[in-house]
Amino acid sequence: MKDVTNNFLETIEPVYTPGTINFDFDKFDAAIQAAVSELSDEQLDNLEYNDIKKEFTRFNSLLTKLDDKRKGISKVYKNPLNEFESNFKLSKEPLKELIDKLRAKRDEIDEHQRLLRVDHVRSVFEEKCELAGLDKDAFKDKYDGYSLKGCFKDKKMELKKETIEEIDALILAEYDRLEEYKANIAMIEEQALDYELPAEPYTRALQNDTPLVEILKQMKKDRDAAVERKQQAEAKQKAEAARLAEIEAMAKQSANEDIKAVNAETGEIIEKSKPADETPIKPVEPYKIDISLTFHGGEKQWYQFAKMLEDNFINYEILEENK
Incomplete structure (x- = not known):
């Protein structure tokens, strides 16, 4: 590379030579005090x-x-500055442009x-993940952190020993975590099978970071509740079956008591037995009555009453209405 070092640019600097302004402030202050003392407020009132x-x-x-002189001196000092x-400002512009170009080129090379360092870190992680049986992108968010120059050997595209050890520790921790997770999933599925419960709600809870102990406790509660519901359902079924069996038995007993003889070929009932103390049942004669009703609850009350009559098979006829 051509040596463009410019000794003049490296050594040049502004030089300030201080000037001196001579003014006797002591005498100036004394003269002002004398003038002020000669013209007090009382003396001014008499002028x-x-x-x-x-x-x-x-x-x-x-x-x-005096002030005009001060301004003249100030201008003499300020004009050179x-x-x-x-x-x-005008002379430094080309140098600033050169610096900006160098900065852009430097940043381009740095990036x-x-x-390159990020790509190297990625390859290291992917290789180690493959050996451990992990997803190759499991540590994608770690690449930038381990791509710093301080993580690499000086002037080499090679990670330092301590950096490799940190990456190995991360891989091992993730491997242990996944193995524990798989074991927990297997335990939940086995417990669900034993409890006759669906495994999916409990494995999903584990994925949402619910502790395994809490999940197993909940599974036991759900199993106990399911067993109790099953027992209640079975007891209800047994009670219903017993009730139906009792009704069937009573019906058979009643049928046996009523049937005295049956034609063996046709199954026709020849004669029915009649209990000795049974009196002949007389047919019920319809009973009719004329009645006038007043419903103080209004039309709604009438409709309720009419429904009750119909539900009990009572015929009615409206002769007059709403008088």
């Missing part, structure tokens, strides 16, 4: 208008003359080197 104007003009002229700053 004529013309005398006041005269004194004002005299002292104001003195101060104006303003000129220096203006010239420096290229960083991407």
Whole structure:
């Protein structure tokens, strides 16, 4: 590479030579105090208008003359600085442009080197994940953190020993975590099979970071509740079966008592037995009554009453309505 070192640029610097401003402030302050003491507030009250104007003009002229001199000196000091700053701003522009170009090129190379380091870290993680039987992208979010220059050997595309050890520890921890997770899934599925429960809700809870102990407790509660429901259902079925069996037995007994003889060929009942103390059942004669009803609850109450009549098979006829 061509040596573009410029000794002049490396050594040049602004040089400031301080000037001196001579002014006797002690005498200036003394003269001001003398003037102020000669014209106290009481003395000013006794002066004529013309005398006041005269004194004002005299002292104001003195101060104006001094201030004008101060401004002249200030301009002499400031002009070189303003000129220096203006010239420096103009002259440094080409150097700033060169610096910007160098910075952009440096950043481009730095980014290229960083991407190379990231790619190397990725390959290390993927290789180790494959050996451990893990997803190759399991540590994708770690690549940038291990791509820093401090993680690599000096001037080499090779990770430091301590960096490799950190990566190995991460891989091992993830492997142990997955093995524990698989074992927990197997335990949940086995327990679900034993309890006759679906495994999916409990494996999903494990995926959502619910502790295994809590999941197993919940499974036991759910199993106990299912057993209790099953027992209640079985008891209900048994009770219903017993009730039906009792009804059937009573029906058979009643049928046996009523049938005295049956034709063996046709199954026709020849004669029915009649209990000795049984009296002949007389047919019920319809009973009719004319009645007038007033429903103080209004039409709604009538409809309720009419429904009750119909439910009990009572015929009615409306002769007059709403009088």
